[in-house]
Amino acid sequence: MSVEKLALIMAAGEGTRMLSNLPKVLHAVCGQPIVEHVLRAVDSVCKQKVLIVGHGKERIMEACHGQADFVEQQPGGWGTGHAIRSAASMLEGKKGAVLITAGDMPLVLPETYARLMSEVEKGYAAAMLTDHVDNPTGYGRVVRENGKVCAIVEQKDLVGEQHNIKEMNASVYCFDIEALLWALPQLKNNNGAHEYYLTDVINILYKGGREITTVPVLEKSECCGINNRLQLAQAEREMRRRINARHMREGVTMIDPEATYIEPDVSIGRDTVVYPGCVLQKGTIIGENCLLLPNCRIMNSVVGDNVRIENSVLLDARVGDGSTVGPFAYIRPDTVVGEKCRVGDFVELKNSNIGDGTKISHLTYVGDSDVGEKVNLGCGVVFVNYDGKNKNRSSVGDGAFVGCNVNLVSPVNVGSDAYIAAGSTITEDVPDGAMAIARERQSIKEDWVSKRKMEGKL
Numbered sequence: 001m002s003v004e005k006l007a008l009i010m011a012a013g014e015g016t017r018m019l020s021n022l023p024k025v026l027h028a029v030c031g032q033p034i035v036e037h038v039l040r041a042v043d044s045v046c047k048q049k050v051l052i053v054g055h056g057k058e059r060i061m062e063a064c065h066g067q068a069d070f071v072e073q074q075p076g077g078w079g080t081g082h083a084i085r086s087a088a089s090m091l092e093g094k095k096g097a098v099l100i101t102a103g104d105m106p107l108v109l110p111e112t113y114a115r116l117m118s119e120v121e122k123g124y125a126a127a128m129l130t131d132h133v134d135n136p137t138g139y140g141r142v143v144r145e146n147g148k149v150c151a152i153v154e155q156k157d158l159v160g161e162q163h164n165i166k167e168m169n170a171s172v173y174c175f176d177i178e179a180l181l182w183a184l185p186q187l188k189n190n191n192g193a194h195e196y197y198l199t200d201v202i203n204i205l206y207k208g209g210r211e212i213t214t215v216p217v218l219e220k221s222e223c224c225g226i227n228n229r230l231q232l233a234q235a236e237r238e239m240r241r242r243i244n245a246r247h248m249r250e251g252v253t254m255i256d257p258e259a260t261y262i263e264p265d266v267s268i269g270r271d272t273v274v275y276p277g278c279v280l281q282k283g284t285i286i287g288e289n290c291l292l293l294p295n296c297r298i299m300n301s302v303v304g305d306n307v308r309i310e311n312s313v314l315l316d317a318r319v320g321d322g323s324t325v326g327p328f329a330y331i332r333p334d335t336v337v338g339e340k341c342r343v344g345d346f347v348e349l350k351n352s353n354i355g356d357g358t359k360i361s362h363l364t365y366v367g368d369s370d371v372g373e374k375v376n377l378g379c380g381v382v383f384v385n386y387d388g389k390n391k392n393r394s395s396v397g398d399g400a401f402v403g404c405n406v407n408l409v410s411p412v413n414v415g416s417d418a419y420i421a422a423g424s425t426i427t428e429d430v431p432d433g434a435m436a437i438a439r440e441r442q443s444i445k446e447d448w449v450s451k452r453k454m455e456g457k458l
Contacts (some may be wrong), residue, residue, distance in 0.1 A: 004096035004177065007046040008238055009082050011035055011103030012054030012073040017228040019397065025103040026063055027232055030239045031263035031281055032131070035060070037106035037239070038068050040264075044110040044278065046099055047115050050090050054082050079195030081187040085279030088184055092176050098180060099122060100173045104226045106235055108172055112222060115215050116174035122363065124334040124453075125179040125210035126202060128152075129172040131217045139168035139223075140199055142214065144326065147211040154200035157191040167214075170223040179210055187228065239264075269305065287321070296326075304339070315348075351391075352383075355398065367391070368410065372398035397432065 005108045015024025016240050035051070042049055049068040053060050054075065061070050061363040070256035073086040084100060091098060097120040099113055108396030113130060114239030128149070130142050141162055141205050143151040152169045153162055172432035183204040187196045188394050202212055217223060221238045224231065243264060244257040261274035261371035262268075266280045269288030275282075278292050283300035288291070290303060293310035301314040304321035312326035312384040316333035319325060323341040337343060338356035348365045355373035360366065364377050371377070384407050385391050394416065402408070424438040452458040 002042055002050070002096075003431040004094040005046045006048040006050065006094075006096075007042040007099040007101065007113075008050050008084060008090070009038055009068070009103045010080060010086050011060055012052050012057075012083055014102070017106070018232075019229075022354070023060055024226065026056070026059060027226070029106050029232065030224075030243060030261075031236050032372050033323065034105040034106045034232075035064060036067075038101060038103055038108070041063065041106075041108055041110045042099060042113055047111045050087055052087050071438060075356075078189070079193070080198035081184070081196030081200065084180075084198055085184050085187070085196070090182060091181055094177050094178055098175050098177050100175065102171055102225055105172065105224070106226070107219075107221045107224055107238055109218055109222060111216055112215065113174075114171065117260075119213050119215060120174045120176055123211075124213045125176050125205045126212045127174045127215050128212065129170040129222070130167050130204070130214045131170060131220065131223050132166050133168055134166065136166060136168035140171075141165035142167040142169055142308075147219070148206075149202065149214060152197075152198065152202035152205040154191070159258065170217060171225070172200070172222075175201070179205055183208070185437065218266075228401070246436075248316070270415070293326075301331075319334065319343075368393045369408075370395040371394055372400065372416065374399050375388060376401045378402055378404035378406065379389055382407050384409045 002407050003285055011025045018024050026033045029037060032215050051068045051070050052073050053070055057072060071087040073083045085175065097117055101108060109225040116127045116129060122187040137157055140152045140154045141158065142149060143153055143162065150418045157430060183201045186204050187200055189196050191197060205212060215293060224235060226232050238263060243262050244254055244260055247262065247268050247366060249255055253270045253273040255327045256276040258442060260274055260324050261279045263280065263282050265282045266284045268286040271284055271288055272290040274292045275294040275296040279297045281299035284298050285302045285304055287305035287307065287399060289306050291308045294310045296309050298314045301315045302318045304319060307319055308324045310326035312329040314331045317335040319337045320339035322339050323337055325343045328345045329343050332350040334351040335349045336355045340357050341354055342361060344360040344361040346363045347360050350367040352366045352369045354371050355375065357374040358371055360377045361377050364381045366383050366396055369383050369393050383394055392410035394410040394412045396414040397418065399417040403422030406420050409427045410424065412429060413424055414430045415434065417433045419435045420426060420430065421437040424436060427439055430436045430455045449458065
C-alpha cells in the first residue's frame with residue numbers, strides 16, 4: 001500500500017437557502033468561487049483532492065476542471081456519512097490520512113489543515129476541528145469521557161446535560177484512512193433526521209478502542225460555513241480583512257482597509273498607497289511606491305513603479321514606471337502604456353501601444369494603434385479604427401504632434417516629428433517631419449443672421 005495524503009471535499013448540497021440558480025459553492029468570495037478557496041487551502045497539504053458533487057455537478061466540475069477529481073453522491077439527501085461513503089472507492093487500497101472538509105467553508109486556514117494532518121500522522125485515528133463558544137446553538141457538541149473524545153452529538157439529538165456543552169464541532173476532520181474505511185460501513189441512520197452522520201464515525205472509532213483528538217481553531221471565523229447571502233457577505237468581509245492585513249504587513253498603506261477590495265491573486269509593492277474604493281482583481285501586479293487614488297478598478301493588469309492612478313479602469317493592460325493615469329481614464333485589454341506617460345481624463349485606450357513619454361491628456365480615443373515616444377495627442381483626438389466591418393490599425397511616429405479634434409481614419413500612418421493641424425481629418429499617410437492640414441478654409445458671411453431672420457428662416 002502507498003502512503004497517501006488526500007482530501008475529500010463535500011460539495012453536493014443544493015444550497016436552497018441561497019435562493020439561487022448557481023450552485024452554492026460557486027458563489028464568489030473576494031472574486032473567487034467559495035470552493036476555490038477551499039481547494040487552495042487544502043492544496044498546501046494534499047495534492048490529491050476529490051470533490052463530492054451532486055446538485056449542479058456539471059457546473060461545479062467545469063469550474064474546477066483540472067483542480068480535483070470528482071465523485072458523485074447519489075441523490076436522496078442521506079447526510080454527510082452517505083457522501084463520504086460515495087467516495088470510499090477513492091480510498092480503497094490506500095494507507096495514510098484523509099482530510100474531510102466542506103466546500104462551503106472558505107475561511108479554514110491552510111495551517112489548520114496542516115495541524116489536523118499532523119495529529120493523524122502522530123497515530124490518532126481522527127483529528128477534528130473544534131471551538132469553545134458561549135452559544136453553540138446549531139452545532140454538534142463534542143462529548144468526552146474522562147477527558148477523551150467519545151462522540152459528537154448533533155443539535156437535534158442532544159439530551160440532558162449535553163445541552164450545556166460549549167465545545168462545538170466545526171465539521172472539519174482528518175482521519176486515518178484505514179480507520180475510516182473500517183468505520184464507514186457501521187454507520188446507521190437511527191437519528192432525528194434519519195440521515196447517515198459522518199460525526200457518528202467518532203463514536204464508532206472510540207468504541208473500537210481508537211483515540212481521537214481535537215485541534216482548536218486559530219481564528220473564530222474558520223468555523224463559518226455559508227448557507228445564505230448574509231453569511232456570504234460575512235465571509236467576504238473576513239476574507240477581505242485577511243487579504244488586506246497581509247498586504248499591510250508587507251509594506252502597503254491602506255487609507256481605509258474596510259473600503260478597499262483586493263482579490264487573493266494580487267501583488268502590491270511596498271510603499272504603495274491605496275485609497276478607499278479601489279478594487280484590485282485577479283492577476284493584478286502593482287509596483288512599488290505607487291499611488292492608487294479613490295475608486296480605481298484594476299483587473300489582470302501590470303502597473304510599474306512610481307505610477308499614479310486616479311478614478312480609472314484598467315483591464316488586461318500594462319502601465320510603465322513613472323506614468324500617470326486619470327482621472328476617469330479607461331484602459332482596455334491589450335494596451336501597453338510606456339514609462340513616464342500621461343494618460344489624462346476621459347481618455348480611452350484599446351489594443352494599443354503607447355511609447356515612453358507620450359502625453360494623451362484628455363478626451364481622446366486611441367484604438368488598435370501604435371503611438372511612438374514623446375508624442376502629443378491633443379484634446380479630442382479620435383483614432384477612427386472601425387469601418388463598419390473591420391478594425392483597422394494606425395501608427396504615429398516618435399515626436400509627432402497631433403492637434404485638438406483630429407480624426408485619424410485608419411489605416412493611416414503619421415511619420416516621426418510630423419505635425420497635424422487642429423480640426424483635421426486625416427485619411428492619407430503623413431511623411432516624417434511634414435505638416436498636415438485637412439479642413440475647409442474658413443469663410444464669413446456678413447449679416448447672415450439678420451437676413452435669415454427677416455426671411456423668417458430663423
